[in-house]
Every structure is written in structure tokens, then in C-alpha cells.
Amino acid sequence: MISEGRVTVDGAIATIGQKIDPEVAQVEIDGVPLPLKPDLIYYLMYKEKGVISTADDPQGRPTVVDQVPPEPRVFPVGRLDADSEGLLLLTNDGDLTNRLSHPSFGVTKTYLAKVSGEPDTKALAALVAQGVELEDGLAKPVSATLIDSIGDVALVELVMGEGRNREVRRIFDAIGHPVNELVRTAIGPLRDQRLQPGTWRQLTIDEVRALYLASAS
Numbered sequence: 001m002i003s004e005g006r007v008t009v010d011g012a013i014a015t016i017g018q019k020i021d022p023e024v025a026q027v028e029i030d031g032v033p034l035p036l037k038p039d040l041i042y043y044l045m046y047k048e049k050g051v052i053s054t055a056d057d058p059q060g061r062p063t064v065v066d067q068v069p070p071e072p073r074v075f076p077v078g079r080l081d082a083d084s085e086g087l088l089l090l091t092n093d094g095d096l097t098n099r100l101s102h103p104s105f106g107v108t109k110t111y112l113a114k115v116s117g118e119p120d121t122k123a124l125a126a127l128v129a130q131g132v133e134l135e136d137g138l139a140k141p142v143s144a145t146l147i148d149s150i151g152d153v154a155l156v157e158l159v160m161g162e163g164r165n166r167e168v169r170r171i172f173d174a175i176g177h178p179v180n181e182l183v184r185t186a187i188g189p190l191r192d193q194r195l196q197p198g199t200w201r202q203l204t205i206d207e208v209r210a211l212y213l214a215s216a217s
Contacts, residue, residue, distance in 0.1 A: 044203055045199070053081070073092060074092050075092065075097070089187055100188070107187070110160075112156075113181070115154055127141060127175065158171070188210070190210065
């Protein structure tokens, strides 16, 4: 990759045998940052219901940070409300946190919602095409797909390009189909159906690069 000119260091094309300081150098492969600092760590957690997506809670409730090793200190990327469950990333990589949190980078989050009633396909199509006005502005999913309906409940997959407070729940409230259960199933390209509620694992370097790549496209 170096000989093909695909690797850069601080914006300049790297050369074979070049030495760098990984603490300060910015290395990219095909324009995508390559995390090098030895103290960077990335945990993928399946958050349980009732666990708070913050580092500290003044009410003394269990937090996601309580469930991973105390050192090095990590923080949740975005939030998943206490009543919801599913995938959550915790890291001390500030650059990646910004990329995954800011809507301008376009990294999607995918949710599976069990809602009351059955939204018809036209309503879901209108939700994607026009969005719905909430008290803090327009909310417009990337996609909304009816997965299944059982009796008076339905399963809907919603892909979001942003993550405002309880946004998915408020969207379904606005169209008359309140959420009964909500699970985040993907963060950008990252999925893991093997994780059980309350468990976590470290990301591989390929998964970290995939997240950086998703935020660069």
C-alpha cells in the first residue's frame, strides 16, 4: 500500500522505511484515518433496558460505563434512552466520537421498533420522503420498512442519519403508532447478533476502520 502511494502521513505520501511518532502523526490509508495511539480502545456493548447511557448518573442508576473496565476511561458515543436496548459504542477516541455523533458525517443508526398498530406502506414512504415535524425540528428517516405485523403490533425497521433525544419514539408518536419496544441493531456498518443484553466486546481494527470509512464517504 505504501509503494502504491495509498498511505499518507500528515497529508504527505509515505515512503518505505519512514519512521513516525504514532502519538502525533496522522496516518491515512486511501484517505481514511488509521488510529495508531496505543491507548485508544473501542467497546461494542449490547445495552440493557434500565441502564443509562452516560458516564455518571446523579440518581445512582447503573450506567454503561460501570459495565466495562475502568481503565482506560471511555465514554458512550451518543445515547440510547433508558427504555431502549441494543448496540452502543464506548471509546476514548474523540475523533471517531465526533464523526459518529455529528449528522454531517452521515453515519446511520438502524433500529427495530415494535409499535402499536400497523403503519401502512404509504405512511412510511411519506415519512421518508417528507419527514415529520417535531418540537425541535424536522425528523426525516433515511428509510422506514415494515418487517412484520402480528395482531395489533408491527415491527418496523427505521434507519436514522441523526440521533436526537428519543427521536425514534417521538417520530412514531407523531404518526400515531407509539413504540412498545426499541432495539438499536446497527451503528453504520457495525452489527453483532451474537451479543447478549449486558455483554460487550472490543472492536477489531477492521471494524474501527470500517466506522472511519463510513464517516468519510
